[in-house]
Amino acid sequence: MNIFYLALEQTIVFLPLVMGIYLSYKILQTTDLTVDGTFVLGAALYARSLSMGVEPLVAVLIALAGGFLGGVMVSLIQFKDKVNSLIASILALFILYSVNFQVMGRANISLQDNRTLIYLFGDQIILFMCLISIGLVVVILSSQLGLKLRGFGANKSLMQKITSNIEKFRMLGLGFSNMLAAFCGVLTAEVNGYADINMGFGMALTGIGSVVIGLDLIRRVYRSRKIFNVGSDILGCFLGGLTYFLSLNTLLRIGIEPINLKLVLGVILVMLLRGVGSSPLNKIGVNRE
Amino acid sequence: MSYKKLVHSCVFIISCLGAIYVNALSNTKVKQRTVGIIVPIEHQALTDIVNGFKQTLKQYDDSINIIVKNALGEINIQRSIIEQFKHQNIDLMVPVSLGTTQMAANLNSRIPIISLASKYDQNQQIPKNVAGVSDEIGAKKKIELLKAIYPQIKKFSLIYSGSEKILPEVEDAVVEANDRGIKVQKMMIKELRDLYSVSRMISDDSELIFILKDNLVASGVQTLVREAKKRKIPLMTSDECTIIGGGSFALGVKEQQIGIQGAKLAIKLFAGANIQELPFEQMEELTIFYNEVTCRKQELDVSRLKTIANNMQYSILSVTQSYQRG
Amino acid sequence: MNNAVVDLQNISVLVPLMSREILNDINYRIYSNDFIVVLGSNGSGKSTLINLINQKILPTNGRINYSLSTRKKQYLDIMTLTQKVEESIFPNMSVLENYLLWNYKFNLLGKISSRKLTVNRLKLYLQKINSPLQEKLDTNISCLSGGERQALLLIMCVLLKPKLLLLDEHTSALDPKMAEIVISDTAKYVGKEKIPCMMTTHNIEHALNFGNRLLVLKNGKIVLDLADQEKQKLTKKDLISLYY
The missing domain is CATH 3.40.50.2300 (Response regulator)
Incomplete structure (x- = not known):
């Protein structure tokens, strides 16, 4: 298969997760690694529901609800910043591991004999699902709620002064973020044909990398002073994912020793992340007129 | 500053493309049997299995090209590896563990698969192009x-x-x-x-x-x-x-034994057996x-x-x- | 005169451990037409007074009566601007978005019409006062200068019509020229919209030129409390002698 086409396909499956991480990392400005767990939770709920004979679309909804609840759980652990967000997400990950095991009932569920989405609607359902998730993010972020979520991320203490209860924003934001991760889990299970207890490993970091790279790329293209634009940010998420998968597939094709793959990918990420620092818009006030 | 960056990234992309090109050229020249082993994560037991498989297969025919790729626990990398093998059109995929096998079978129904150290559920149908060795004793x-x-x-x-x-x-x-x-x-x-x-x-x-x-x-x-x-x-x-x-x-x-038994299946395959006729074996x-x-x-x-x-x-x-x- | 907006009764504030009194037995009332200028050197208790009124700290002794709201913690009723602008803005968001967030109306999804209305109000107001900010509504607020940001915050405060506006040396981080502009704007807007206001400063000129009441604090005590007429008679010399 063409390397670009392959990367494109992988990006479409991965995009909901990147957008989920974009919600937590860029909009709410907290580091949330829980997606590693809710990704599996989504896949687990979906696979288990299917194997119990639930209709695929209903199974998707169950998985989404599960992911949302996962996000709510993290926000409750973080409640009022009593627990550092990183620690909270690691704790949540810890809990989710058991939850996922209970949901799946075993370490691995195969989907190949079930009536899955692809079985019912064909391959293009994945693209369609991805478009739905994009639509969801656009709706959330361009609404008043989106504005408030961004306010929460930008200046939490001011938000606290203006509205008495900011915890609901944390809850909703992390809920949606993890719901998207679960959605990605569903799509991944669908494409790969199985759900596995360990399939979430490294998802959050890859996602954060994609978000950072993508948004940086976008900001180099659109140097407008108006900072926020849902469309260009989502395009950024997409480009970030695409860059990641393109470089991953290219490196594999060049024949980099797999054991060195993470080193090379990591170095590329660091280079890009360092590059972000010198991006003009990141230095506040430098391009003031 | 960012202009320089642009140049850097251009150079990077061009060199990547060049490397792909060279690689594609070299692929067309070689006509030998290629076996791709997919290991989900770094682990001593898995390494033992792979070693057993490699040694046995090399004894059979030293010219077989064996590629071992480790997904390092990440599902994205694992998928890319499998797609890569598909692209290279290798002769045999050897996924180690159940999840890897499922992914390989789901993404590809053409290239034969010999799965190591995995066990399908009794009520689950094993895909047509899959044979393998289960490590459970009972x-x-x-x-x-x-x-x-x-x-x-x-x-x-x-x-x-x-x-x-x-x-x-x-x-x-x-x-x-x-x-x-x-x-x-x-x-x-x-x-x-x-x-x-x-x-x-x-x-x-x-x-x-x-x-x-x-x-x-x-x-x-x-x-x-x-x-x-x-x-x-x-x-x-x-x-x-x-x-x-x-x-x-x-x-x-002995973990190595799983690999050895799997290699025997691979040898049968290369000797002309059809993958559909090969069984999913218990450990002998x-x-x-x-x-x-x-x-x-x-x-x-x-x-x-x-x-x-x-x-x-x-x-x-x-x-x-x-x-x-x- | 009508009712007091805020009534401070026998207020004392003690620093624990040091047993030093920052404020000592203060009795003071703020009325609805007041633009009070509080003058005092560093450590005189100006900021403590502001923080008492906006409930950031509690008095050691005495009590404060409010007649502005039944709800206890209603940020938009008493708004405070300090020299630290960053505390009052949402960085990396546009001017307009900042304004919309400040205009928080407690409904989650928010009707588009009401959003348009709110935006129009800001545009009209900026037009009316002919502010240079009307060109910069879509600018990232972090790209504005300190003075612009402070001016913007002031305008937002005025538009939101708080029951009481507290300004804690809000111009002291600005250069003299900008400070002059911001402070005269302050006087203009506050007077026009009739918002009760208390402003602290250590600039004697400002204290003389602005406001209709003057309060001078020294070592936590009120040394001078003048209303309109008497304030106008006051000269710089009198003030300096009190100040030091």
């Missing part, structure tokens, strides 16, 4: 061995974790033991730290401690070793590592591992163990703390 053989070594045994304690992978085997073990007139004290632990208190509750008339191939319990095997020593009863386990750690004896498989060659030091202390006669192994057609291997894998 409780029956273990209980048979137990009965052969201790014909007088009346009761033993089975300690296991709550992981769902283990539970069916636990039930089998209890049924098999009861059929042979042996009572079983079942003890489940939820976490590693439960192990100590559970080990103190082993009943006094229990004549042996038995554990399965259970990662959680195996990681706390030292606790059980000490308890067994105190009660002067043997500790039977199900893999090599726990015997090295101080258990008495185990019925298990089982091994009794024993720890000489522990056995001597427990007055378990090693020569008798050897006779039993011989009768049941198992190979036997002595392992101790100083024993090196390989």
Whole structure:
């Protein structure tokens, strides 16, 4: 298969997760690694529901609800910043591991004999699902709620002064973020044909990398002073994912020793992340007129 | 500054494309058999399996090109590797473990797959292009061995974790033991730290401690070793590592053996067999591992163990703390 | 005169451990037409007074009566601007978005019409006062200068019509020229919209030129409390002698 086409396909499956991480990392400005767990939770709920004979679309909804609840759980652990967000997400990950095991009932569920989405609607359902998730993010972020979520991320203490209860924003934001991760889990299970207890490993970091790279790329293209634009940010998420998968597939094709793959990918990420620092818009006030 | 960056990234992309081109050229030249092994994560047991497979296949035909790729635990990398193999149009994919096998089978129905160390559910259909070697032994053989070594045994304690992978085997073990007139004290632990208190509750008339191939319990095997020593009863386990750690004896498989058996399937395939005709096999060659030091202390006669192994057609291997894998 | 907006009764504030009194037995009332200028050197208790009124700290002794709201913690009723602008803005968001967030109306989804209305109000107001900010509504607020940001915050405060506006040396981080502009704007807007206001400063000129009441604090005590007429008679010399 063409390397670009392959990367494109992988990006479409991965995009909901990147957008989920974009919600937590860029909009709410907290580091949330829980997606590693809710990704599996989504896949687990979906696979288990299917194997119990639930209709695929209903199974998707169950998985989404599960992911949302996962996000709510993290926000409750973080409640009022009593627990550092990183620690909270690691704790949540810890809990989710058991939850996922209970949901799946075993370490691995195969989907190949079930009536899955692809079985019912064909391959293009994945693209369609991805478009739905994009639509969801656009709706959330361009609404008043989106504005408030961004306010929460930008200046939490001011938000606290203006509205008495900011915890609901944390809850909703992390809920949606993890719901998207679960959605990605569903799509991944669908494409790969199985759900596995360990399939979430490294998802959050890859996602954060994609978000950072993508948004940086976008900001180099659109140097407008108006900072926020849902469309260009989502395009950024997409480009970030695409860059990641393109470089991953290219490196594999060049024949980099797999054991060195993470080193090379990591170095590329660091280079890009360092590059972000010198991006003009990141230095506040430098391009003031 | 950013102009320079742009140049850098351009150079990077161009060199990548160049490398792909060169690679594509070299691909077309070579016409030899290629086998792609996909390992999900770095782990000693998996490495042993792969080594067994590689050595056996190389003995058969040294010109076979064997590529080993490790997904390092990430599902995205794993997928890319499989797609890469598909693109290269290799002759055989060898995924290690169940998840990897499922992904390989789902993404590709053309290239034959020989799966190592995986087990499909009984009610699950194995895809047409998949054959393989399962690493599970089943409780029956273990209980048979137990009965052969201790014909007088009346009761033993089975300690296991709550992981769902283990539970069916636990039930089998209890049924098999009861059929042979042996009572079983079942003890489940939820976490590693439960192990100590559970080990103190082993009943006094229990004549042996038995554990399965259970990662959680195996990681706390030292606790059980000490308890067994105190009660002067043997500790039977199900893999090599726990015997090295101080258990008495185990019925298990040499990880390498899984690879060797898988390679035999691959050789049949290359000799002209159709992948659909090849089976999903159980392990043929089982091994009794024993720890000489522990056995001597427990007055378990090693020569008798050897006779039993011989009768049941198992190979036997002595392992101790100083024993090196390989 | 009508009712007091805020009534401070026998207020004392003690620093624990040091047993130093920052404020000592203060009795003071703020009325609805007041633009009070509080003058005092560093450590005189100006900021403590502001923080008492906006409930950031509690008095050691005495009590404060409010007649502005039944709800206890209603940020938009008493608004405070300090020299630390960053505390009052949402960085990396546009001017308009900042304004919308400040205009928080407690409904989650928010009707588009009401959003348009709110935006129009800001545009009209900026037009009316002919502020240079009307060109910069879509600018990232972090790209504005300190003075612009402070001016913007002031305008937002005025538009939101708080029951009481507290300004704690809000111009002291600005250069003299900008400070002059911001402070005269302050006086203009506050007067026009009739918002009760208390402003602290250590600039004697400002204290003389602006406001209709003057309060001078020294070592936690009120040394001078003048209303309109008497304040106008006051000269710089009198003030300096009190100040030091």
